[in-house]
Amino acid sequence: MCKTxxxxxxxxxxxxxxLLKYASLEIIVIQMILKFDFDxxxxxxxxxxxxxxxxxxxxxxxxxxYVNHKSFLRNMGQEWDSDQLSAILxxxxxxxxxxxxxxxx
Numbered sequence: 001m002c003k004t005x006x007x008x009x010x011x012x013x014x015x016x017x018x019l020l021k022y023a024s025l026e027i028i029v030i031q032m033i034l035k036f037d038f039d040x041x042x043x044x045x046x047x048x049x050x051x052x053x054x055x056x057x058x059x060x061x062x063x064x065x066y067v068n069h070k071s072f073l074r075n076m077g078q079e080w081d082s083d084q085l086s087a088i089l090x091x092x093x094x095x096x097x098x099x100x101x102x103x104x105x
Contacts, residue, residue, distance in 0.1 A: 005087065005090075007091070008090070008091075010103065011100070011103055011104065012099050012100060012103075014099050015098050015099050015100055015103070015104065018095050018096070018097050018098055019090055019091070019092070019095060019098075019104065020090075022092070022095045022096070023086075023089045023090045023092065023095075026089045027086045027089055027090070030076075030082055030085055030086060030089065031082060031086075033073060033076050033082070034082055036057075036073055038073070040054075041056060041057045041058070042054045042055060042056040042057060043055045057069065057070060057073075091104055091105075092104070093105045
């Protein structure tokens with residue numbers, strides 16, 4: 001996705017690496033919302049070998065994260081643009097070790 005963004009390609013390679021390094025986990029979390037089945041309360045994860053695994057939200061009940069995950073999923077819902085949000089997460093000028101913060105802004 002990021003290589004298709006003209007502004008990203010215009011950044012120094014070292015800054016591209018820093019932005020990807022720090023934003024990748026945040027973007028993955030946001031994209032997991034797209035994979036969540038709100039009716040069945042599960043994620044349908046398809047592996048490289050094309051197997052499908054259902055991961056139910058209930059699996060998180062034993063830990064402290066269940067309520068937080070459920071609230072996060074409910075509040076984020078299905079009505080948002082993941083591409084725009086991913087770009088916002090990617091272009092964060094507050095990331096450490098950036099060479100040219102002004103280009104990222």
